[in-house]
Amino acid sequence: MVNLIRGGMLDIVVEKGVMYGIKIKNDTPWNLHFQCLYFDNDDFSIKALTDVKTESRYDRDYTLSKKGGTAAVGYGPLGIPPITCELPDGVDVAAGFFKFWITTEPVDLSHVPQTTPFAGIRSVDQPLRQLPPTWGTVLIPVIQRRS
Numbered sequence: 001m002v003n004l005i006r007g008g009m010l011d012i013v014v015e016k017g018v019m020y021g022i023k024i025k026n027d028t029p030w031n032l033h034f035q036c037l038y039f040d041n042d043d044f045s046i047k048a049l050t051d052v053k054t055e056s057r058y059d060r061d062y063t064l065s066k067k068g069g070t071a072a073v074g075y076g077p078l079g080i081p082p083i084t085c086e087l088p089d090g091v092d093v094a095a096g097f098f099k100f101w102i103t104t105e106p107v108d109l110s111h112v113p114q115t116t117p118f119a120g121i122r123s124v125d126q127p128l129r130q131l132p133p134t135w136g137t138v139l140i141p142v143i144q145r146r147s
Helices: none
Strands: 009-014 022-026 032-040 046-048 069-073 093-103 135-146
Touching (some): 022 032
Antiparallel strands (some): 022 069, 032 093
16 A cells, blocks of 8 residues: 555546555544545536545444544445546646545534536544534545546
């Protein structure tokens, strides 16, 4: 496994048929949940890389266990498909963003994905402190280049 993020950015030389995965690690003292979407700067679409519904026919709770828990997008037991990159003919560079939602409880983001708008649609005994719902995000710019 190779870390392709350099300087906070993912710069990929696009090769046909190559599949990518993302490993996520939780170093916090809390169990966390995550979801990932890709924001395409070319056609303004938003694609869900994880199942974004909290209520579904299948249990799709992507949990990151506290203090070192890991999860994978694109490989492993969660069943999240791998990521592939493609550039249309005539396009040599494309940009977009992976956006990871990191939360302390499952969140329904099913309203976020969209097709391109150009297609017409858019230990002492202490009382346990109740942790309020908390969330954060990680934004990773993505550049794709023709070799």
